[in-house]
């Protein structure tokens with residue numbers, strides 16, 4: 001394993017331009033990769049050794065009449081990801097994943113971010129409508145020892161958002177090493193819905209990892225990552241009551257998709273996606289999620305007896321790992337007055353599009369969108385505030401040969417500032433995979449999607465990019481300026 005990986009890295013560094021950030025042997029951020037090559041093998045996979053923790057809620061440091069103020073120190077920490085091993089990670093406030101910020105529509109959140117790490121950072125609130133200067137643009141970095149205060153107005157409906165790193169060329173490694181945390185925005189509508197709440201509203205932050213036998217968390221290609229984490233722990237178990245739960249599922253992987261289904265094939269109810277609630281709930285039996293995507297689901301465990309267990313599995317697991325993602329153990333009964341109503345929200349009408357644009361995403365021979373790598377000084381698109389546009393986005397990669405890893409052939413198209421609706425996938429009307437208000441859409445090899453968005457509510461400089469973060473770090477990103 002060591003020899004093969006070393007050979008790959010040396011070949012990449014000595015050959016043509018390195019495509020993937022983990023192929024860099026020199027430069028900012030690569031020290032962790034280079035030093036980690038000292039150990040040979042990944043730690044063995046031991047499923048269900050950990051109880052699943054819940055990310056801690058961050059407490060405001062102070063309040064004003066209109067705002068909640070928070071302070072986060074980005075710092076290194078030692079955490080137990082795989083049972084019995086300590087791993088050095090990059091954190092928000094010492095926890096892995098970072099602490100959860102709970103926000104309310106109409107009330108501003110102000111976060112002072114202090115960088116005590118050795119690397120540049122930039123904090124992006126994924127899915128939020130924020131002013132450009134608070135969007136965490138790749139060049140608006142916080143240098144080691146520096147700090148920056150971000151303001152989030154929260155003038156948008158309830159949604160499961162997350163904050164994560166976006167520093168130029170470093171976001172993939174920084175997110176992989178731990179710089180991601182949840183931001184749960186609520187509103188009046190959500191509070192009136194009879195959904196499972198309180199201890200029955202649980203985040204599941206799913207991501208892959210490679211932990212070496214000595215505990216080192218190694219940033220490397222997804223096909224070398226055998227570990228699958230939920231809320232920071234390798235393949236945990238979670239004790240539940242025989243009743244309904246709401247799960248906010250995040251794919252926080254830097255570079256891969258996950259498929260999720262229950263081992264016994266049970267259906268669950270999807271109630272939300274990236275931009276908040278669906279208008280009406282939908283029964284699903286499997287989710288396919290690429291990095292950045294969220295799915296809000298309700299699972300009814302009352303179908304099981306106390307003492308039963310059910311495994312959430314990933315049919316997209318590779319041969320070096322295992323299909324189990326986590327296990328739910330039904331350990332007690334509990335009263336349940338929650339239910340999923342037939343109508344969850346109502347979207348504003350979609351204005352008629354007046355602009356069409358085409359995008360082609362490529363990994364080979366270089367990480368590009370429409371043939372160009374990201375240049376922060378080049379404006380790729382100028383869009384007018386309030387204009388509705390239709391974008392046709394094509395993934396031009398060919399499918400992998402059977403049995404070969406294909407994560408690098410998938411793309412995950414993400415827009416900042418606003419949500420979009422998926423109109424079509426491969427010439428057909430969008431199906432249950434592309435419901436609701438989205439900010440990230442998956443594109444398998446050869447896929448084409450049509451999406452529509454209305455640009456606003458702010459003018460300024462924003463981004464669109466692939467949310468396979470190894471791809472965006474390599475340049476699969478464009479600049480869009482919104483003008484009045």
Ligand SMILES: [Cu+2]
Nearest residue numbers: 411466468471
């Ligand atoms: Cu991509």
